[in-house]
Amino acid sequence: MRIPDFQLDGNKSTCCGCEACVQKCPHSAISMIRDDEGFYYPIIDNEKCVDCGLCSQICQYQHPVSKSHETQVAYGGYIMDEKVLNESTSGGAFTAIVDEWCDENYVIFGAVANGIKVKHSFITDKSQLAAFRRSKYSQSAIGDSYNEALSFLKSGKKVLFSGTPCQIAALKSFLKDRYFENLLTVEVVCEGVPSPLFIEKLENKLGGNITTLDYRYKDNDRWDFQVMYLENTNSSKPLKRDRWFNPFWSIWLNHLMSRPSCYNCLYTTNARVADITLGDLWGVHRYCPDLYNDDKGASLIVANTEHGRLLVESIMGKTFEGRELDFSTALKYQGPMRKSIPINPDRSAFMKDLLSMDYDSICKKWAKRPSLKLIISKYLWGTNRQVVRRWKMKQKLIRLK
Ligand SMILES: Cc1cc2nc3c(=O)[nH]c(=O)nc-3n(C[C@H](O)[C@H](O)[C@H](O)COP(=O)(O)OP(=O)(O)OC[C@H]3O[C@@H](n4cnc5c(N)ncnc54)[C@H](O)[C@@H]3O)c2cc1C
Known part of the structure; x- marks a missing residue:
């Protein structure tokens, strides 16, 4: 077979x-x-x-990889180092974990970007970790990473392997339960991967190579605005777009261009494949506003194994400002940890257009514009900021009483 x-x-x-x-x-x-x-x-x-x-x-579809929830504990918070926090997608949990676990004789695997292309790579010095920071919303080419990880483990090195849940599952399948004592796996919560054709069309339209593409630029502490920042060789002016005015987010999050298997993902459950799962702390202003961190970004960390839990406990209060959260409440705000993304019935029609139309026509036809209500709530009222300010005020009043 x-x-x-x-x-x-x-x-x-x-x-x-x-x-x-x-x-x-x-x-x-x-x-x-x-x-x-x-x-x-x-x-x-x-x-x-x-x-x-x-x-x-x-093959993980033919021989499913076992998932773990032996010790599932959720945490929220952000790294104390402001520079790293600014360079990280959410609250910089990834860097805090790497820092703690990688003492000596280690190798770290993660995704790096080269223009709009993304691939997996490894480093042996954590001072080079910046290349792995920031979510690249495109499937990374894994190259020879599982073989490389295996030979590092065989030679006695500690290996930290990060990636999407299906990449972690593939590594575990590859290792066949061997060498786990020197391995730490860190997965991102994953909403799926979009077709790279869309960004390629954008690059074509710009007429030059995209040299920097940051999907989650923090732009003056606006984490939840999910600003895209882009530099290309044809213009000296970088392009910046807030999430609600960015066709990429509108089309992708409307599930029009995800990889077919992502609609049928094996890992959109609360039982996980990795030791540690990392995501954005969505809903922070509702259920843990003390971790909101003035919109500079906050991470959700889920420890799925005892190994992961001990490590996460050891960063709390040391390099990471955070605390334990109620797991079921955290799950409520993490769709990809509960169910697969729904297939959009218009996906085939969209894909056909993506192949044949130019970038502007695609956006005009398929990207949604934000409603007036949304613009008012995000830009004038600033929902999150207001909620947190009110909460802080309330805390002050309680303390004064
Ligand atoms: C494709 C994708 C979809 C995601 N969807 C969601 C979601 O729906 N909800 C949610 O809460 N969080 C999601 N995330 C995770 C989130 O964006 C952050 O990566 C996570 O919160 C870690 O942030 P950080 O600040 O700790 O770390 P950072 O330092 O920014 O961490 C980056 C980590 O992401 C890994 N990474 C980056 N790009 C890729 C890639 N293309 N493939 C594999 N690994 C990659 C790096 O190897 C590194 O481990 C997604 C991430 C990716 C890559």
């Missing part, structure tokens, strides 16, 4: 593109080929394949 042929009859909703089969194949018979939508799928070279079945044994 081997993995399906995705060029012929493979059901694309059962391949997340983790690339474990490619790395596992001892005959180099599998390669990743990009489809029309811009997503990569494994294709088998029949000349080289000897039908050994290793690819199917490692």
Whole structure:
């Protein structure tokens, strides 16, 4: 038995593109080929394949990877180092965890960007961690990372592997329960990955190469505005767009261009594959406003194993300002930890347009403009800020009494 042929009859909703089969194949018979939508799928070279079945044994859709909730504890907060906080997507939990765990003889794996391309890579010196910071909302090419992680573990090194849940599952499948004592896995809460075609169309329109693309630029402490910041070789003026005026967010979060398997994700449950799960602390102004941090960004951390819990406990109050949260309340604000994203019935029509139309026409037809109510609430009233100011005022009054 081997993995399906995705060029012929493979059901694309059962391949997340983790690339474990490619790395596992001892005959180099599998390669990743990009489809029309811009997503990569494994294709088998029949000349080289000897039908050994290793690819199917490692496939997480054919042999599900076990999930853990042996000690699930949720925490919220932010890193105390303001510079790192500003460079991080949410509250900088990733850096705080790396700092604590990586003492000596370690290797760290994560996603790095080169223009609009994203790939997995490793570093052996945590002073280079900035390259991994910031969420790149595009599927990273895993390269030879699972093999590299395995050989580092075999040689006695500590390995911290970060990525999406399906990448962590692929690594665990690869390691087959071996070498876990020196391994720490950190996954991001994942809403799915969008087709790279959209950003490629934007690059075409700009007429130059995109050299910097920050999907979550904090722009004067406006974490929840999810500002996109972009520099390209054709203009000296960077482009900046708030979330509600950015067609990328509107189209992607309307589930029009996610990878087919993301609508059928195996990891959108509260049981998790990694030791630690990281996300944005959405809902902070509602259920833990003391961690709001003036909109500079806050992280949700979920420790899924005892190993993860002890580590997270050890950063609290040391490099990270935070506290334990009620897990079920935290889950309420984390859709991707409860259910898969719904498939938009217009997805096929959108994808057809994405292939044939130019960037402006696509945006005009498919991106939603924010309602007046939303503009007033975000820009004039500033919901979050007001809520927190009122809360702080209330606390002051209580203390004065
Ligand atoms: C594709 C994607 C979808 C996400 N969806 C959600 C969501 O729906 N809800 C939510 O709360 N949070 C989501 N996140 C997670 C969130 O954006 C932050 O990454 C997380 O809160 C960690 O923030 P930080 O401040 O601790 O760390 P940062 O220092 O900003 O951490 C970056 C971490 O993200 C990893 N990373 C960045 N880009 C990628 C990538 N393309 N593939 C794999 N790993 C990557 C890095 O390796 C590193 O571990 C998503 C992240 C990604 C990459």
